[in-house]
Structure formats: structure tokens, C-alpha cells
Amino acid sequence: MCSRTTPRSTRTGRPRSTEADVAILEATRAALVELGWSKLTMGDVATRAGVAKTTLYRRWPNKNELVVDAVAVLFDELELPDLGSLQADIAHVVLQFAALLERPETQTALMAVVAESTRDVPLRERIRASIVDRQKRLVLDGRRRAQERGELPADPDPVTVDAIDDLVFDVVAGAVVHRALVSAEPVDPAWVARLSALLMGGLGAVAVLG
Amino acid sequence: MCSRTTPRSTRTGRPRSTEADVAILEATRAALVELGWSKLTMGDVATRAGVAKTTLYRRWPNKNELVVDAVAVLFDELELPDLGSLQADIAHVVLQFAALLERPETQTALMAVVAESTRDVPLRERIRASIVDRQKRLVLDGRRRAQERGELPADPDPVTVDAIDDLVFDVVAGAVVHRALVSAEPVDPAWVARLSALLMGGLGAVAVLG
Amino acid sequence: MCSRTTPRSTRTGRPRSTEADVAILEATRAALVELGWSKLTMGDVATRAGVAKTTLYRRWPNKNELVVDAVAVLFDELELPDLGSLQADIAHVVLQFAALLERPETQTALMAVVAESTRDVPLRERIRASIVDRQKRLVLDGRRRAQERGELPADPDPVTVDAIDDLVFDVVAGAVVHRALVSAEPVDPAWVARLSALLMGGLGAVAVLG
Amino acid sequence: MCSRTTPRSTRTGRPRSTEADVAILEATRAALVELGWSKLTMGDVATRAGVAKTTLYRRWPNKNELVVDAVAVLFDELELPDLGSLQADIAHVVLQFAALLERPETQTALMAVVAESTRDVPLRERIRASIVDRQKRLVLDGRRRAQERGELPADPDPVTVDAIDDLVFDVVAGAVVHRALVSAEPVDPAWVARLSALLMGGLGAVAVLG
DNA sequence: TACTAAACGAGACGGTACGTCCCGTCTTCGG
DNA sequence: CCGAAGACGGGACGTACCGTCTCGTTTAGTA
Numbered sequence: 001m002c003s004r005t006t007p008r009s010t011r012t013g014r015p016r017s018t019e020a021d022v023a024i025l026e027a028t029r030a031a032l033v034e035l036g037w038s039k040l041t042m043g044d045v046a047t048r049a050g051v052a053k054t055t056l057y058r059r060w061p062n063k064n065e066l067v068v069d070a071v072a073v074l075f076d077e078l079e080l081p082d083l084g085s086l087q088a089d090i091a092h093v094v095l096q097f098a099a100l101l102e103r104p105e106t107q108t109a110l111m112a113v114v115a116e117s118t119r120d121v122p123l124r125e126r127i128r129a130s131i132v133d134r135q136k137r138l139v140l141d142g143r144r145r146a147q148e149r150g151e152l153p154a155d156p157d158p159v160t161v162d163a164i165d166d167l168v169f170d171v172v173a174g175a176v177v178h179r180a181l182v183s184a185e186p187v188d189p190a191w192v193a194r195l196s197a198l199l200m201g202g203l204g205a206v207a208v209l210g
Numbered sequence: 211m212c213s214r215t216t217p218r219s220t221r222t223g224r225p226r227s228t229e230a231d232v233a234i235l236e237a238t239r240a241a242l243v244e245l246g247w248s249k250l251t252m253g254d255v256a257t258r259a260g261v262a263k264t265t266l267y268r269r270w271p272n273k274n275e276l277v278v279d280a281v282a283v284l285f286d287e288l289e290l291p292d293l294g295s296l297q298a299d300i301a302h303v304v305l306q307f308a309a310l311l312e313r314p315e316t317q318t319a320l321m322a323v324v325a326e327s328t329r330d331v332p333l334r335e336r337i338r339a340s341i342v343d344r345q346k347r348l349v350l351d352g353r354r355r356a357q358e359r360g361e362l363p364a365d366p367d368p369v370t371v372d373a374i375d376d377l378v379f380d381v382v383a384g385a386v387v388h389r390a391l392v393s394a395e396p397v398d399p400a401w402v403a404r405l406s407a408l409l410m411g412g413l414g415a416v417a418v419l420g
Numbered sequence: 421m422c423s424r425t426t427p428r429s430t431r432t433g434r435p436r437s438t439e440a441d442v443a444i445l446e447a448t449r450a451a452l453v454e455l456g457w458s459k460l461t462m463g464d465v466a467t468r469a470g471v472a473k474t475t476l477y478r479r480w481p482n483k484n485e486l487v488v489d490a491v492a493v494l495f496d497e498l499e500l501p502d503l504g505s506l507q508a509d510i511a512h513v514v515l516q517f518a519a520l521l522e523r524p525e526t527q528t529a530l531m532a533v534v535a536e537s538t539r540d541v542p543l544r545e546r547i548r549a550s551i552v553d554r555q556k557r558l559v560l561d562g563r564r565r566a567q568e569r570g571e572l573p574a575d576p577d578p579v580t581v582d583a584i585d586d587l588v589f590d591v592v593a594g595a596v597v598h599r600a601l602v603s604a605e606p607v608d609p610a611w612v613a614r615l616s617a618l619l620m621g622g623l624g625a626v627a628v629l630g
Numbered sequence: 631m632c633s634r635t636t637p638r639s640t641r642t643g644r645p646r647s648t649e650a651d652v653a654i655l656e657a658t659r660a661a662l663v664e665l666g667w668s669k670l671t672m673g674d675v676a677t678r679a680g681v682a683k684t685t686l687y688r689r690w691p692n693k694n695e696l697v698v699d700a701v702a703v704l705f706d707e708l709e710l711p712d713l714g715s716l717q718a719d720i721a722h723v724v725l726q727f728a729a730l731l732e733r734p735e736t737q738t739a740l741m742a743v744v745a746e747s748t749r750d751v752p753l754r755e756r757i758r759a760s761i762v763d764r765q766k767r768l769v770l771d772g773r774r775r776a777q778e779r780g781e782l783p784a785d786p787d788p789v790t791v792d793a794i795d796d797l798v799f800d801v802v803a804g805a806v807v808h809r810a811l812v813s814a815e816p817v818d819p820a821w822v823a824r825l826s827a828l829l830m831g832g833l834g835a836v837a838v839l840g
Numbered sequence: 841t842a843c844t845a846a847a848c849g850a851g852a853c854g855g856t857a858c859g860t861c862c863c864g865t866c867t868t869c870g871g
Numbered sequence: 872c873c874g875a876a877g878a879c880g881g882g883a884c885g886t887a888c889c890g891t892c893t894c895g896t897t898t899a900g901t902a
Contacts, residue, residue: 020874036329041862052875057864104328111325114391118317119246124394132392167404170389171381178384181324182342183376184334194377194416201415202408209407223851224893230853251883262854267885433846434898440848456749461888472849477890524748531745534812538737539666544814552812587824590809591801598804601744602762603796604754614797614836621835622828629827643877644867650879671857682880687859 023049024056028070032105037067037112064116064123071109072130074100080138086146090196091189093138094176098187101180111181139169153207164206168199226269233259234266238280242315247277247322274326274333281319282340284310290348296356300406301399303348304386308397311390321391349379363417374416378409436478443469444476448490452525457487457532484536484543491529492550494520500558506566510616511609513558514596518607521600531601559589573627584626588619646689653679654686658700662735667697667742694746694753701739702760704730710768716776720826721819723768724806728817731810741811769799783837794836798829 027048031040042063046053060066078096083089100106117124143165146152175195179187237258241250252273256263270276288306293299310316327334353375356362385405389397447468451460462483466473480486498516503509520526530551537544563585566572595615599607657678661670672693676683690696708726713719730736747754773795776782805825809817 037325038329042864043862050875052877053864054866054876055874058873062864107328108325111321111328115247115318115321115325117394118314118321118391119248127392128394163400163404166393166395167385167401167408170393171385171405171408173392174384174386174388175377175381176384178387179380181328182337182383183380184327184338185376190373191377194373194419195381197415197419198377198381198412199408200412202410202412205407205411206404209404222849222895224853226852252885253883256854260854262856263885264855264887265853268852272885432844432900434848435900436847457745458749462890463888470849472851473890474850474892475848478847482890527748528745531741531748535667535738535741535745537814538741538811539668547812548814583820583824586813586815587805587821587828590813591805591825591828593812594804594806594808595797595801596804598807599800601748602757602803603800604747604758605796611793611797614793614839615801617835617839618797618801618832619828620832622830622832625827625831626824629824642869642875644869644879646878672859673857676880680880682882683859684861684881685879688878692859 020049020051020055021059024051024059024066025070025073027051028066029105032067032070032109033103036104036108040067042066061122064113064120065126067109068113068123068126068130071106071113072134074103074106075131075134078135078138080141080145082145086142086149086151087196087200089142089145090172090199091192093142094172094187094192094195095189097135097173097176098180098192101177101187107181110177135173136165136169139165139172143168152203160207164203167206168203171199227265230259230261230265231269234261234269234276235280235283237261238276239284239315242277242280242319243313246314246318250277252276271332274323274330275336277319278323278333278336278340281316281323282344284313284316285341285344288345288348290351290355292355296352296359296361297406297410299352299355300382300409301402303352304382304397304402304405305399307345307383307386308390308402311387311397317391320387345383346375346379349375349382353378362413370417374413377416378413381409437475440469440471440475441479444471444479444486445490445493447471448486449494449525452487452490452529453523456524456528460487462486481542484533484540485546487529488533488543488546488550491526491533492554494523494526495551495554498555498558500561500565502565506562506569506571507616507620509562509565510592510619511612513562514592514607514612514615515609517555517593517596518600518612521597521607527601530597555593556585556589559585559592563588572623576627580627584623587626588623591619647685650679650681650685651689654681654689654696655700655703657681658696659704659735662697662700662739663733666734666738670697672696691752694743694750695756697739698743698753698756698760701736701743702764704733704736705761705764708765708768710771710775712775716772716779716781717826717830719772719775720802720829721822723772724802724817724822724825725819727765727803727806728810728822731807731817737811740807765803766795766799769795769802773798782833786837790837794833797836798833801829 024045027045028040030048031045035044040063042056043053045066046056049056056066060069078093078100080089080093083092101110113123113127117127143152143161147154172195176187179185179191185191234255237255238250240258241255245254250273252266253263255276256266259266266276270279288303288310290299290303293302311320323333323337327337353362353371357364382405386397389395389401395401444465447465448460450468451465455464460483462476463473465486466476469476476486480489498513498520500509500513503512521530533543533547537547563572563581567574592615596607599605599611605611654675657675658670660678661675665674670693672686673683675696676686679686686696690699708723708730710719710723713722731740743753743757747757773782773791777784802825806817809815809821815821
């Protein structure tokens, strides 16, 4: 999350402008909305932010990492209010996620940085830390809460629990992303209802599997 | 699939070299493997193919569409042999798809072109025609076959059938892609088994939903 | 002058279209007027002439030689009517030449092909044959006529005669071209009168020199 | 002379490299000598100068203007030492100019840029400022000196003086260029003697003309 | 009248250079 | 020491022409 490559050990000289940081990230999101990922340039972001290009490179090593940071904050909105039932919780978070993917800056940036990350290990780490783990936590919280409510059997083998969490995460996130970006069709409540139903029905079968 | 932007209305002049077409697509895949999406250049592809850069641009309007065509043929390998049960069929096709996503050319290219397609309607169309529809057909075939075997209830409302097909497609494809590229974890038989189980268990619930 | 590179030894097969020849030369002049030398392209000339590019290259080896041929015919208008005195003859031919250099096709083409000819011997030969010698003959005729009229002393050493002819040619043609294209100032009657006077006055001194 | 298109109003940012300027102009002359005008490419000049192509385009808008600047400095060598008589001065400067036109870089470039200038007003201005005016000054100086020596009548109508200066300039420069590049024959001392005699003899006649 | 061979239009081909854009780095000056 | 300004070397872009080539189609003269 911290954009500084070196955490400012020395204390001498002019300190970095914190205003610049937020201006840059805002400018990056604005540029993503207007231009999309592939037309976004560092020079343009710098101009929009009223900042020199040098200042960008002092903080982020390249365009990819800058964009990840700019987009990551949007994932902070995702939360999991207790709606009383697992199915309602699932439906709610899926709709939140879908709303996020409808924003043009997310749409154009998410797949792009994932694509780049297949060949760029530091980028993959930053994505995991900034975005993926943040989403995954929702799955953990939802599952734990459902167990507390007794909707799901408590305390089986922890390894299995992890595996099922992972599965659910990939299924939910993957399905929503695929629906929104690849199939390019709307993630409307009817579709979400079907997805939730599929999960509710399937989870039991998976748990039995062990 | 056809790379020609206009389907050659007139019959006059020197015909386009079909050898060039295949050489270019092969060169594109090779470049994807070696360099990845973002380092791939049109000039490099032309050189590898033993072809002039102009020849590329005569056939494809830009790098994105070229890459879609180059990668699309890989999706031809996906097929759906009858393994006797829906769960086996699902597991089989998921593993095939996962194997496809392990190939570096697919890995680096797929997300990238999807990302670009969010801002490029012709590209989105080409992706749908060349890749998405080809995969979707597998879902249709698998579902029809399961109905013939009596594993799934036959002939409900056709609109519902379509909706469930779409859901299953996005869930399966999305989950696999997300697992492989975003979570960056292996799509191994254990994970596939859990995914299949989830689907088998959930499908009933979704059908009831109508 | 003849555009055919090989003078058609065989007599079989379809003969070349003579209409194409004139259409091409006219199209070349038109393109020169509209676009100027450096923007003129073979493809454009072919299109204007309603002819395939191949047809151009069958007749001329390159753009330079084509342009020389296209422009050369304009130099046919230059003639030397007997106006009764050497000074009048000079003034007349200079004004004719100046008028030729005011035409945009000559203006843009003449210096360009001369520039190219400094590195292209065949082109230099073609220019000499098509343009230079045609102009030089005017000097010879004018000088001979002046001798017949007794304005110039007859029959000195023929070598000297040649040398003076050459000098006069370079002085007259050079001065007009330089005035028109380099100084970019008008070749008006007053200037021509001064040039003629200079020549008339100077010729005696040169003849004495021997 | 100055290569900068805008004379750098602001004083901020990294200043332009003056070493690059001279390296580029030297490289341009070298390329002219080796390749000639029409084979000279911006990329090649950049490589020879050890400079990026962008650096060229930052300073000159196109090949023509670059070449004018590169060649212009050669005209600095032209000077007019006082040899005691007008005829000697003329002969001397003509031979100097002829020597200049024998250099391959001048030969191939001079006519070419003049040809281009017929269609390019900024280029024409640059040529006038960098080359033409520089030569014209020699005529003025020579004439003034001859007047001081009493070889030419002093102080007639200044308009006439200007007109004769212009005439002499076009006659001398035009004759030499035409001899060297169009007739493609040597500007040897004998020819120069004849030209000088022609001028000496003719100038009186022109002056009388008024 | 049919054959034959060259010339024709069309347009794709391998190339080369163009002039532009952006990259990520550097060099300057002022705060 | 930071930051703006902007020049730097580098490299890819997509375009425009070059001059050549391969097609199928005329078009004369000859057989």
C-alpha cells in the first residue's frame, strides 16, 4: 500500500510532498476513465497531477504498479454487513463486486495488470497484497459467520476449510469477472440469485467430499 | 477466424499469400511465448514470419486482433468426449482448459486482450466469435448430453436453460481463469474435483429456482 | 526522348499503348503542378493516367527520368525568331526562358532533376540530351545569325567560338535560373535589358581575349 | 543560422546540448558526401552523430532545413581579399565559389534544397538568410572597393546601384552554378578569365543604361 | 478463326524511411 | 535534498512509397 520504494531512512533535505501522492493517484484514476489502460501514459498522469514525471518515478517503478495502487483503494469499499443469512451475504457482496467492475477505471485496469503480472513477479505480489487478499478476507469472514449461525458445519479439518475458502473465492470472483468482462453481460440480481443458489446448493456437496 | 477484414469482393490483382497467414500466426504465438504480450512487437512478429510489416497491417488492424486470431486456434483443441457422467465430463473439460491456460502464450495474451476489449468493440466481437462462443458450445453439448443420460431433468423452459448454461459457463471458465491467473495457484485434480462437486450439487438447486 | 528502354526488337505480342505514353506524361506534369517534385509519387501518376504502376516502370526506370521526359517537351516552345539585332534576339529568348521557369512544373522539377543528376550519370545524359542541348542550340543560332549580320566578327578560331558559346550559354541560362529560383525575384523586362546590355558590352571584351 | 525553432523563451529544464548541434551538422555533411541528398536519411544522420532521431526533430522541422544549415557554414569560407583590381577580385571569388561547388556535399545539396524551396516558403527564407545573403555581400563589397579604387564611377543613383549589384550577383553565381552542375564542365582559370572579361566589359555598358 | 505472346489492370509482396509518441533517465535551476 | 521543467538515447508505432511480383484479362499479329 505504501508507495515509497525506500521508507525514507534519512531525515535531511526537503521532505516529499504527501499532496503529490494523492494527486497522482487521483490523476491516474481519471486518466484510466478517460483513456483506458493502454492509452494511459506516465507523462499524461504527471501533467494531470501537476507534477513532474520524475516525481512519479521516484515513487513507483513503472506504470503497472502505479495503476495497481490507484485502483486498489477502490476495493476498500467492499464490505460484508451481516444480513442474517449466508445466501443474502453472498448476494450482497457479489453485487458490490459487480458494481466495482462496472466502473470504467476498474474495468480497463484489472485485467490489464493481471495480464502483466503473469510475467512480472513483483507486480503479482503487489496485486495479491493490494487487491486479492482484500477480497479473500470477505470469503473467510462470510464463512466464519455462517458457521457461527450454524448454516455451515463447524470446525472440520482446517486444511479442508482453507481449500473450500479458496474454491469459493475463485468461483465467486471468477464468475463475476468473467460475466462482466469476458461475456460482457450484466451482473443483474437474477443472475446473482442463480449464482448464490448454485453456491448454497453446492457447498454441502463439497464439504461432504472432504 | 478469417483474418481478412474485407472478404475479398473483387477477384483481380495478386491474391494474398496463404502461407504468409499461417507463418504470421505461428510467429505471433512464438513471440508471445518468448516475450509475453507487452514486449511483443509487430516488427518482431514480421521478422519471425519472414514477412514485411506491411503484410501484417494489410490483414489485421492492430496487435490485439492479431493476437486474438493467433491464440484462438489453440481453443480448437478443447473437446468434450463422452465419459459417461456429467461430473466426469466437467472434470475432463476443466482440466483441458486448465492445461490451455498453462501454456505461456495463452496466459500472457488472454487477459490482455480481454482488458483491451473493454474499450474496443470490434475486438470484443472478435474475441466473442473466436474464443468465447467456441467454449460456450462445450457447455451446451455437456448439458444436452447429461439430459439425454437423464442426469439432468429434460426440457424445462428454454429461457431458463439458456440462463443456466450461461451461469455454468461463467462459473467454470471464470473459476479456472481466476485460479490460474489471479490466484496463481495450480488447477490440480483435487481442486477440479471440488469444483465439479460444487457444480453437481448446485445445479439441482439452481434448476429448482427456475 | 524515346521512352522505350529497348526499341522493341520482336514484333509479336500486344503492342504498347501509345495513348498510355501521352497520358502518363500529361499526368506527370499535372502532378508536378499540384504536388511539386518531392510529393509526386509513381502510384499517383499511374492513377491519374488511368494506368497500372507496372506500365510506368515498363517505360521509365524511375521517377527522375520520367520527370525529365515530362518536362523536356516544354522546352520545345523555345525558339529564336530573327528580330533584326542580337540584343533583341537575346532579350526575346531570355524572356521566353523566364516564362518557362515561371510555370510551376518547370520550377519544381528542373532543379530537382539537376540535383539528382549529380549522382546519376544516365540521368545526366538524359537531361543533356533532352534539355540542355536544346537550349544550347539557341545560342549557336543566335551567334551565327549575329555574325551574318556583321554584329560580331566572323570566323575566328573555332575553338574560341565554342568556348564563347559555352560561356554565353552558362551566363544567360545560369543568370535567369538563379534570378528566378535562387534569388526568387522576377525576370522583368528591365532586368532583361540590363542583362542584354551586359552581354552586348562584354562580348567584345571576351572576343579580344581570344 | 541558429537551429532553434523557438529561441528558448523560458530558462527552465535541461538545456539543449550544444555538442549535439555540431555533431549533427557534421554528420549531415558526412552523409551528404557518402550518400548524396536523396539517399540521406534522418535516422542515418542521427546514428552518425551518436544522437537519437528525436533530437534531430527537436531542432529542425525536416531534412531540408537541416541540410541548409549543414551546408551554410561552408559558405563562410568565401571571402574577398583585396587583390588590387576588380577583375582579379572577381576571378578570385569565382574560383573560390567554384571550389565550393566541387565539394560533393555542396554539389548534391544545393540544387536539391533550392528545388524544394520553390514549394516551401520557410525553407526559402532560411536559404536566403543562410546562403544567398552571405554571397551577395561579396558583390557589394567588391563593387564598393572598385569604386574606391576609381575603377567604377562613384555614387550614381542608389537604386541603380542595387539593381546592378543584383544583376552581377545572379550572373556570376548563376553562371558558375550552371557551368558546374548543369553543363557539368570544369570551372577552370580560362573559363573564369573569360567570365571576368565579360563582366568587366559589360559593366560599363550597363552603367550607361542607368 | 484460333493461337500465341506480350502488354495490360489490379493489387499483394519485401523493404525502407518517415515523423510521432512514449519510455525511463539525466541535467539544470529554483525553493 | 526535493521538485518542475524539459532534453536526452532509445525503441516501437502505423503510414506511405518504393520497385517487384503474380494474377487473370485484353489485344494485336500470325498461322
